[in-house]
Amino acid sequence: MNGFGPVLRSLSDRLDLPQPARSRVLIEVAADLADLEAAFLERGDSPEVARARAIERLDLSDDAIRELIRVHGSPLRRGLDRLGERGRRRWEKIAIAALLIFLLLGTRALLPSHRLVVDAGRGIWVVLAVAIPGLLLAISKAYLLWGRDEHDPPRLRRGLDTILALGGLTAATGFTLWWLGLREAARDSAVSPELAIAHLLDWLTRGSATVVLSLQLAILLGISWLVLAGRTARVERGEAELLLLEQAETTKGG
Amino acid sequence: MGIFREMGFYFWPLLLIAIAVIGLTLKSAVRLQRARPEDSAQIEHSINAVLFWGCVAAVVGVLGQFHGIYQALKAISVAKAVAPPIIWGGLAVSFSSTLVGLAILLVAALAWAALRGGLHRRERRVRTD
Numbered sequence: 001m002n003g004f005g006p007v008l009r010s011l012s013d014r015l016d017l018p019q020p021a022r023s024r025v026l027i028e029v030a031a032d033l034a035d036l037e038a039a040f041l042e043r044g045d046s047p048e049v050a051r052a053r054a055i056e057r058l059d060l061s062d063d064a065i066r067e068l069i070r071v072h073g074s075p076l077r078r079g080l081d082r083l084g085e086r087g088r089r090r091w092e093k094i095a096i097a098a099l100l101i102f103l104l105l106g107t108r109a110l111l112p113s114h115r116l117v118v119d120a121g122r123g124i125w126v127v128l129a130v131a132i133p134g135l136l137l138a139i140s141k142a143y144l145l146w147g148r149d150e151h152d153p154p155r156l157r158r159g160l161d162t163i164l165a166l167g168g169l170t171a172a173t174g175f176t177l178w179w180l181g182l183r184e185a186a187r188d189s190a191v192s193p194e195l196a197i198a199h200l201l202d203w204l205t206r207g208s209a210t211v212v213l214s215l216q217l218a219i220l221l222g223i224s225w226l227v228l229a230g231r232t233a234r235v236e237r238g239e240a241e242l243l244l245l246e247q248a249e250t251t252k253g254g
Numbered sequence: 255m256g257i258f259r260e261m262g263f264y265f266w267p268l269l270l271i272a273i274a275v276i277g278l279t280l281k282s283a284v285r286l287q288r289a290r291p292e293d294s295a296q297i298e299h300s301i302n303a304v305l306f307w308g309c310v311a312a313v314v315g316v317l318g319q320f321h322g323i324y325q326a327l328k329a330i331s332v333a334k335a336v337a338p339p340i341i342w343g344g345l346a347v348s349f350s351s352t353l354v355g356l357a358i359l360l361v362a363a364l365a366w367a368a369l370r371g372g373l374h375r376r377e378r379r380v381r382t383d
Contacts, residue, residue, distance in 0.1 A: 119328075209324055215320065
């Protein structure tokens with residue numbers, strides 16, 4: 001029990017933010033209050049005085065709350081939160097899973113294909129250099145959420161959006177390599193016009209293999225982010241509800 | 255119907271996404287008319303789903319195009335000689351899935367903008383009442 005329930009309830013009522021941003025702010029403020037209380041306790045204050053001084057020290061004025069809303073309600077943050085909510089409904093989970101199965105079946109000949117990687121040429125290493133950190137990050141977050149049943153929202157949230165950013169970057173890298181390949185093919189064709197068709201076909205083969213691989217990895221990272229963000233938002237909501245529930249119990253007990 | 259045949263396997267996920275976009279648009283429009291003011295968050299969730307699935311259609315369409323090009327070129331590389339018209343014709347066909355994916359995104363984006371406009375007007379009306 002953190003003992004800051006009344007302050008958090010009052011903050012929750014004043015926060016004009018949608019979920020999960022509201023839960024995130026409450027958890028952050030609760031953590032800041034707990035840190036301040038610990039600091040005052042260390043200095044020798046009694047628990048009651050330390051708690052009161054922590055509340056007093058943490059600025060929860062209207063201006064400070066407006067700033068919190070501005071930071072957590074930025075268009076980018078709201079957009080990401082809305083996107084992260086996509087996998088919440090059962091039909092959406094089924095639709096995303098169906099799409100993934102469809103794509104896996106459709107590209108099954110390509111997925112484990114050594115040929116595809118060879119055809120993509122050197123460019124594939126650049127795509128993998130971008131995608132692999134994202135995949136490792138997704139695996140580590142999945143381990144925290146399901147393997148260790150972690151309930152520390154800031155730790156779960158840290159770096160989560162990087163997975164989506166790396167997914168976008170992976171796709172962008174694939175397309176950049178596609179255009180670079182065209183430039184190379186055009187230069188080679190200028191030197192030897194009689195081989196123009198051969199250069200064009202070579203570029204199309206390498207470029208399309210690179211784009212297919214980069215899109216497959218980007219879709220994988222995007223879906224991983226969607227699943228992880230949905231689960232993290234659920235943990236955040238649960239933790240925030242717990243903090244507010246403690247307030248209700250404190251009030252009842254008092 | 256030629257464009258749909260040309261898409262091959264990718265016709266099916268794109269068809270399902272198109273049906274989902276139409277269904278979600280109709281569902282959101284009906285909810286917008288009938289829902290109570292406190293249901294705004296749910297309606298917004300449903301409206302945003304229209305745009306999300308439109309974007310998914312575009313990604314699937316682009317993946318379909320590059321997958322098609324790659325497979326066609328692998329087949330061409332096995333053949334001894336291929337006439338340029340066949341290559342250019344094949345390249346033109348490969349754009350089908352991208353075009354259909356982008357068309358679904360365009361329809362979804364227009365529906366999303368119209369529904370969001372409706373939602374904002376409704377919220378303003380509720381506030382002024």
